Amino acid sequence: MEKPSLLPLLDARLPLTEEGVAEAARLAGVPLAQAWGVVRYYPRYRGLPQGRLLVDDPVARARGFARLLEGADGTHPPLGLEALSPIHVRIEGRERYVEHQGHRVPFQEFRLPFHLGRGERLLPPEPILDLEAYRRRGGLEGLKGLLEGRLSPVGLIQAVEEAGLLGRGGAAFPTHIKMRAVAQGAPPKYLVVNADESEPGNFKDRFLLEHHPYLVLEGALLAALATGASRVFLYVRDEFEAAIQGLEKAIAELKEAGRLPVPTEVFRSGGLYICGEETALLESMEGKRAEPRLKPPFPVEKGLWGRPTLVQNVETLANLPLILKEGPGTWRQKEPKLFSISGDVARPGLYELPLGTPLEDAVRMAGGEPGELRAVLLGGAAGVFTRELTFPLRYRERLPLGAGAIVAFGQGVDLWEVLLGLVEFFREESCGKCFPCPLGTAVQVEMVRRRERSKALVQDLAQTLKGSLCGLGQSAYWAYQSLLEVEGAA
Amino acid sequence: MRLKVNGRQVEAKEGTLLLDLVEVPTLCHHHHTETKGLCRLCLVEVNGRLLPACATQAQEGMEVRTDTEDLKALRRTLLEWLALSTDLSQAPALLELLEAHQGQPQRWGSLPVTRREREPIRDNPFFLRDYAKCVNCRRCVDACGDGIMGVYALTLEDRGLLAHPTTPLDRPLPGTPCVFCGNCVQVCPTGALRPLSMEV
Ligand code: SF4
Ligand code: SF4
Ligand code: SF4
Ligand code: FES
Numbered sequence: 100m101e102k103p104s105l106l107p108l109l110d111a112r113l114p115l116t117e118e119g120v121a122e123a124a125r126l127a128g129v130p131l132a133q134a135w136g137v138v139r140y141y142p143r144y145r146g147l148p149q150g151r152l153l154v155d156d157p158v159a160r161a162r163g164f165a166r167l168l169e170g171a172d173g174t175h176p177p178l179g180l181e182a183l184s185p186i187h188v189r190i191e192g193r194e195r196y197v198e199h200q201g202h203r204v205p206f207q208e209f210r211l212p213f214h215l216g217r218g219e220r221l222l223p224p225e226p227i228l229d230l231e232a233y234r235r236r237g238g239l240e241g242l243k244g245l246l247e248g249r250l251s252p253v254g255l256i257q258a259v260e261e262a263g264l265l266g267r268g269g270a271a272f273p274t275h276i277k278m279r280a281v282a283q284g285a286p287p288k289y290l291v292v293n294a295d296e297s298e299p300g301n302f303k304d305r306f307l308l309e310h311h312p313y314l315v316l317e318g319a320l321l322a323a324l325a326t327g328a329s330r331v332f333l334y335v336r337d338e339f340e341a342a343i344q345g346l347e348k349a350i351a352e353l354k355e356a357g358r359l360p361v362p363t364e365v366f367r368s369g370g371l372y373i374c375g376e377e378t379a380l381l382e383s384m385e386g387k388r389a390e391p392r393l394k395p396p397f398p399v400e401k402g403l404w405g406r407p408t409l410v411q412n413v414e415t416l417a418n419l420p421l422i423l424k425e426g427p428g429t430w431r432q433k434e435p436k437l438f439s440i441s442g443d444v445a446r447p448g449l450y451e452l453p454l455g456t457p458l459e460d461a462v463r464m465a466g467g468e469p470g471e472l473r474a475v476l477l478g479g480a481a482g483v484f485t486r487e488l489t490f491p492l493r494y495r496e497r498l499p500l501g502a503g504a505i506v507a508f509g510q511g512v513d514l515w516e517v518l519l520g521l522v523e524f525f526r527e528e529s530c531g532k533c534f535p536c537p538l539g540t541a542v543q544v545e546m547v548r549r550r551e552r553s554k555a556l557v558q559d560l561a562q563t564l565k566g567s568l569c570g571l572g573q574s575a576y577w578a579y580q581s582l583l584e585v586e587g588a589a
Numbered sequence: 590m591r592l593k594v595n596g597r598q599v600e601a602k603e604g605t606l607l608l609d610l611v612e613v614p615t616l617c618h619h620h621h622t623e624t625k626g627l628c629r630l631c632l633v634e635v636n637g638r639l640l641p642a643c644a645t646q647a648q649e650g651m652e653v654r655t656d657t658e659d660l661k662a663l664r665r666t667l668l669e670w671l672a673l674s675t676d677l678s679q680a681p682a683l684l685e686l687l688e689a690h691q692g693q694p695q696r697w698g699s700l701p702v703t704r705r706e707r708e709p710i711r712d713n714p715f716f717l718r719d720y721a722k723c724v725n726c727r728r729c730v731d732a733c734g735d736g737i738m739g740v741y742a743l744t745l746e747d748r749g750l751l752a753h754p755t756t757p758l759d760r761p762l763p764g765t766p767c768v769f770c771g772n773c774v775q776v777c778p779t780g781a782l783r784p785l786s787m788e789v
Contacts, residue, residue, distance in 0.1 A: 117758055131757040132734065136744035139755065371748075388745065393626040393644055531725060531752030534617075534628045535663075538670035541750045542697050549698065556696065562659050563666040566629045566639050 102404075103127050105137060105386025109144055110367065113193065127386050140388040141369045143337065147190050148173050151198070154186040156299045157476060158442050160520035161512040176372070176524070178338055179302030181506070182213065182439070182447035195338075207340035210309045211302060213448040220451040221421045221435045226310035228345065230352045233313035239358060241423035242317050245324050246360060250423070255325040256282060259419065261427035267303075267436070268293060268375070268412030269481070269502045270570070271494040277409055280399035281326040284407030290328035290361075291384070291403060291410045292319050294335040294342070295368045295375035298479040299524060300504030303437035304413035306449050308335065308342035311417065312349040316363065318416030321423075323361040326409050331363040334380055337370040372480075372528040376569050377410040379530065390532040391569035412502075436503055438492070440465040443472065443509035452492070458505070459488035467507045474514055474585050479504035480521050481574035483581035484514065486588055499577075515550055518582050522547050525575040536572025539564045543579065552583060592651040607633060607642035611655045614664060614686055617726040618643035619776050622736040624728050630664060665690040674703045674750065676722045679780025702750065712761035716774050716784050720753045723781035729773035730754050742767035 105127040112119035115138060124134035138144040150172030153159060158181045159167055167185050168174070175188045180199070187198040195206040215224045227233050244250040260275035281288055292315070296304040307315055315333075323331050335343050346365050353359040368374045369383040376391050381403050383389035402408020414437055422430045434454040438461055441447040445466025452461055458477065459469040474484045478501025490497050508514060526540040543560060551557070561576045590603050594611055601610055608615065608631060616628035626644040633642045634654040642655075654660070668687045672694040677683050687694075709719040725745075733743040742765040746755035756765045774782045 120758070130734070130741035132741035132744035135755070135757040135759075136746070139744075139746040140748060393641075526749060529749040531747070531749045532627060534630075534671070534724070535667060537725075537750040537752065538667070538674060541674070541700055541702065542670060545698055545700060551698075559662050559666045562662045563670070566632050566663050566667075568626065568629070 102129075102386070104366075104384060105129060105134060106141075106367070106369065106383060109134070109138065113143070114146070115144055129386060133387065136388055137386065141371065143370055148175075149190050149192075152188045152190065154178055154180055154184075154188060155520060155524070156181040156184065157506050157508075157517045157520060158182075158184040158300075159186075160517045161442065161508055164516060164520065176297060176527070177299040179211065179296060179305040179439075181300055182211075182302065182441040184441075195340075206338065207344060210341045211306050211449075215306075215310075215449055215451060221425065221430070221433060222311065222314075222417075222437075222451055227313060228310075230313060230349070230356060237424060238313055238420070239317060241420045242320055242324075242358065242360075244423070245321060252282065252325040252327070255321060255419075255423075258422055258427045262418075262422045262430045263434075264415065264418055264422065265494055266412055267414035267418070267502065269478075269499075271500070274411065274415055277399055277411070278322060278326055280397075281328070281407045281409040284400065286327060286329060286406075288326060288328045288407045289403045289409070290319060290323040290326065290331045291377075291380065291408055292331065292333040292413060292416060293375060293377060293380060293410055294333055294339070294413045295380060296413070296502070297336055297372045297375060298481065298502060298504065299521065300439060300441060300476065300479040300482070300506045301502045302439045303449055303503055305336075305339055305342065306437070307413050307417050308339060309345060312342070312345045313353075314417045314420060315413055316346070316349055316353060318419040319363070319411075320359070320361055321419045322409060322411060322416055328361065328409060331361050332384065332403075333363070333365045334368050334374075334384065335365055336374075337367045343367070371530075372524075373530045373569075373571060376571065379569070380410065381408065388530070390530045391571075393568070414502075436492070436500075438503045438505055440467075440505045440507070442476075442505075442507040443467060443512070444507050454493045455491045457489055457491055458485075461492060461505055462488065462507055465505075465507075471509060473508045473510050473512055474582075476504070476506040476508070476517070476578070477501070478577075479506075480524050481570065481577060483577050484518075484585045485581065486585050514582055514585070515547065518578055519544070519547050521578045522575070525571065528571065529575075530571070533568035533572065535563050536567040536569075536575065539567070539572065540575050543576065547579060552586075557583060590647065590649045592647055592649065592653060594653045595655055601647045603647075605647045607635075607640070607645045607647055607653060610647060611642055611653065613642050613655055615643055616683070616724065616778060617728065619728050619778075621772075622728045622731040622776055624726060624731050624736075628667075628724070628726060630667060632660060632663060634660060661690070665692055668692045669694040669697060671724060673697055674700055674705070675724055675779070676705050677779065679719075679722055679783065680778065683779065704750070704753070707753075711785075713763055713767075713769065714785065715769050715771070716782055718754075718762075719781050719783070721781075722779045723753050724779055725752050725754075726778060727754070728776040728778065729782055732772040732776045733767075737772050738768070738770060740766050740768060740770075743773065 108123035152175035153171040155174035265271040378392035379389040631642040
């Protein structure tokens, strides 16, 4: 049954004292042991690192990480700022600032400064930050159609099926199958928007949340109505302050305009990479340590508080209004996908490209010279290095697209340094619930430090990590294995 | 209901755990606790997918493999990593398993941070909490909480390799709801929790 969630209760008592933790546990109706396990899990309850921190990402690693680190007190996990590098975050008590190119901006005012890059696009290129502007561009029409009965919930799911929309969070699971499963479940049911993007090299969801909050909300409301969900939660990465404020303003405006058919609220994420794993995300919403659950049961049967729950990525949902607007057939022909392109390219940023675009064209579009690159990291931390750039960017093609990160590395880059950053990321972000992942990611860091190339060892490492409980451990060796392949091909 | 295990036809009742049909090592699973699917030592291949035998029910027509080269490599490696990072000196069953799988932990080099550095906690007259030997199977936490006692004197601390049990507010056990029932000691597979009477 639904209970007051522990995380917001703890948030309200920061900085935490023993009495504060005990009080939060009492109000949430959970044993003190559970609350303490939560406090000892999430960095923001344990106390944030203070000082000037270098955002540790593949691009920083490629640009003399060690030297950049000298002027810093430590590192900060990626924030979707990689395209701008190098970036520092300053944390002073509870105040946080972003430092880049000589400017210091409070966290809550910082938005990704670039606009949508060229390419064929369905998304408006300019930010749309108020309801009137959104309406002027034809927004809310899909929602109106559904509320006025011109479109049925079944019809909407059918349109999603005809469009062939695959989940944009990385797993590429057919969206309509999840929607239909939740639609068939017994109420109460929930919709959770997974807005916890925290992977190095990826900044597309952050961009959508900051620049197109109405589109994201309309998509979420459409999905909620189609599945019969009685509440919508936006699980937003805690660090995306500007996005959280923008979403809250947009929710209030929609409510005011009588266009919020389902109660909708923002839930501040636990602030860890693993919080984006859909079952870990649900655990944290339920006031527990964000650790993945064993599946089955899947969230569509037993999700939030044991109820059928649709968990969907931001970009996936943002496509629902676009599918209705374009018509599923046209949308399917254009098959838009957002790619975060960064690294050694002249115009790093976000690009909307049709699926099927060759990787080299994507790199070129962002001002990169495919012929002059050492390698491209495709898919983020849970991604692969490749030198072969002619294949089409498409799901279930040769290499995994992940959430759509493309990081280009020029000739001067030591890819082992970049890899070290990636494997350290996995070691830091391992939740520690199952056995292969915390052990294997720790062993892996040492292997990469000594530039271990033994086939037998790497093979056994991969084989064992494959047996991990969730995707984090299961993909932790991809970059390593692929770098050895890239080296072999060089 | 019928399924195949390593190519052999097997009869089973609907809902039987795969673990009851196959011979695989286990560590996190215990018949008195709800812990399962964590250690991954009991993984088997079902129609090409890796699934924990301790948390998977048999189904009509399943093709289960327990002895592929990949699975052998996985178990051996996992045991090696455990031996590398954790003090298994009070876990004879695990040491035997490591030997049976011809494990060579040294082949991985050394880990700068391991579980071995933890000091034993002597905070009560009955048992020792020696987390240098803890593999984080969580059997004790479950036994104390949801699984058996409903007392909630144990919870978890930290993440990744350093995750391990602790008490609420990190208090000494006598300052928690602990009733010294000994269930946690009973279910601990590694000697991380062991009666003080066993200490010399
Ligand atoms: S694979 Fe890693 S992150 Fe996933 S459950 Fe296991 S320890 Fe946690
Ligand atoms: S001895 Fe104490 S900590 Fe152990 S199970 Fe019993 S009550 Fe829990
Ligand atoms: S103390 Fe023992 S039972 Fe508890 S998690 Fe560690 S190894 Fe498992
Ligand atoms: S015994 Fe099955 S996963 Fe641990």
